[in-house]
Amino acid sequence: MRRVLALLAAALVAAPLFASAPAAAAATTPAALVIGSDFPDPDVLKVGATYHAYSTNNGNGNVPVATATSLTGPWTRRADALPTLGAWATGGRTWAPDVTQRADGRYVLYYTALSRAVGRQCIGAALATSPLGPFAPVGTGPLVCNGGEGGDIDASSFVDGTGLRYLLYKDDGNAIGQPTNLWLQRVAADGVTLQGARVELLRNDRAEEGGIIEAPVLTKVGERYVLFYSLGGYGGDGYQSSYATSTALTGPYTKAYRSLLTTASVDGSVRGPGGADVVREAGGDHIVFHGWINNYSARGMYVAALGWSGGYPVVRGSRVRYEAERGALHNCAPRSTATASQGQAVAYLDYADSWVDVAVFAPRAGAYTAHVAYSAGYGDATQTLTVNGAAAQVVSYPNTGWETWRQVAVPVTLNAGVNTLRLTHRDRWAELDFIEVA
Template identity: 50%
Template sequence: MSRISPIARRSLAAAGVLALASLLPTVPAAQAHSAPRLVIDGNFPDPEVVATDGALWAYATNAEPTGDPANPAHNVQTATAPGPEGPWTRQADALPVLGDWARPGLTWAPEVAPRPDGGFVMYYTARDVATERQCVGTAVSDTPAGPFTPVGDGPLVCPADEGGAIDAGSFTDEDGTPYLLYKNDGNAVGVDTWIHLQELTPDGLGFAGERVPLLRQDRPAEGGLIEAPTLVQRAGAYVLFYSAGYYGDGTYHTGYATAPALTGPYTKSDEPLMTSENTGITGPGGQDVIPGADGDWLAFHGVLSEEPLVRGMFVTPLRWDGATPSID
């Protein structure tokens, strides 16, 4: 496959920034010390939010069967809104059919990114029937609404001996090069959990380089794992958000690390960005950054009920002091 030159990539990236700016919803400027707002009062964990055509599309981990024909189980839950604070309206299942390699029922943390052809690619986590591990696959659609169609005969990434792979995240660097982030699900097999970065082919459907480990669990409060990577660039630095702890209770929290270069080294902040204590929300995590015309927002889930486990979607303004994020 031919490679795009660095100059061409920079030109494409600049054009992409201008195009994205025209698509971003105009949202109210962040108010000082505004509390996070619950915008989807129901199960909608691991939210991923994409801006397109002046609206927002959110995607979430699969829903359990409800028995309610008006609210059936979905492989990938979807909702739309004119801006971060809503109102959010639930939509049809974005991925009604999984790849042949995948077993339904454990479809987690979808990630959706635009493709050069104007369509969209979804990276979804599902149970690989061959290895019995969670692995990341791909699907494509012409529109953000879907339905997305699975691509390939197997998962895109599936390091079975490291527990599999979950929680895909996409990132496009300044030169237009696309990357995928993901976590090896090491806590499933008793090994380290690393957040990895790997260059993608321009179409987003394959890898163009070797993976680079960026960050792992190394603090007692992280409960033996870190996951849910979200990478952005601010003030000349790379800022990697992640979640840690047990997702179903108040130990779950959102941290971040910064680096001067894409591949690191990344240095974790002294204190987490969001905890149950500083937000008043149980287990804030599974975050995604929503860029807006008037500033960034953060979408994340919080525990509404532990038994049964229900995690709703919250949003809050995300402020920056250089490359240091804050929510207050």
């Protein structure tokens, strides 16, 4: 009877738009701001027990560098890693460095700078015997420089399981009104000799990208290659980090349905998260990225825990959405509605044995926040929530009216890995759209 009355009511009025009112619960663990001054486009390399971080140029040099014995700091700034640019380059626009170690123990620095001859940003290389430098430029010209595609920027390195080396970068097509592509280029063991033809991995083709994809970083998890990249204009809250995956190094790569890190997904704890790098190590993986600080006057460096759910990245503190209708349902059923996320919600949760099980993933054990999207008609409703079968807590849903979806924030404690959240009918009536876990 409840659903019949609700559907009649919905037919008499236009369905309101989805309204999201997330609450900031204390359980959420946000990314840590570890360098609270300008340090954009961070690249992190661990040598022995010391982490080395490199950034886009600022008042601390062409390639600012900092060191720490822990990713969370404290970080100590060091001397400019690249005090002298290659003869082909002019200063002031040395972007997005990447440092990798060769088999012979020497270090290769890739950097972006403005080419005197081409008038576009191009990629150069430099060598040093220490990760702190000073790095000496290699050759008389840039390593990659194609003015016809707007120049080339944002180099990063990847070494496969057999020791073969690759260079990833972006052509700067958006600078000249052309499509932007991410490329993979094989390089010799010296890191500075290009081998064979480059391969296109990804190009901008989504509205939210604003014509821009950049900052490629590649890693492999099991049999899956994961290509991280940034998108959108870097100058504000719209900048974000996403990823694409493939079972082959050269693709094809499939973009994630939603971005991994956005200002909204971290509930505003970081503004414009982008320029990400991934730190893989036995004690647990992390993602390192920049975000705006000091009233958008600088970009600081942030660190967050990173985990892998079936080979896909999950960042602690950034919301991941789990559709309720894709969970295990008992004595309830999905209902199609254009007002819900992905067109369905779970309805008929009307009985003592009506419940929904949703499997969620946690990169680390500890405290999280579950944001439950619901709709409630005919008064306030309640359900009980259990995590992995432990003691239940009551979740309260203030009345919204059917087809108006809102969120309630519930603190939960999760194990590392997959956890089961069960929501069970308790009092009156509520429908479930999704759960987001941060």
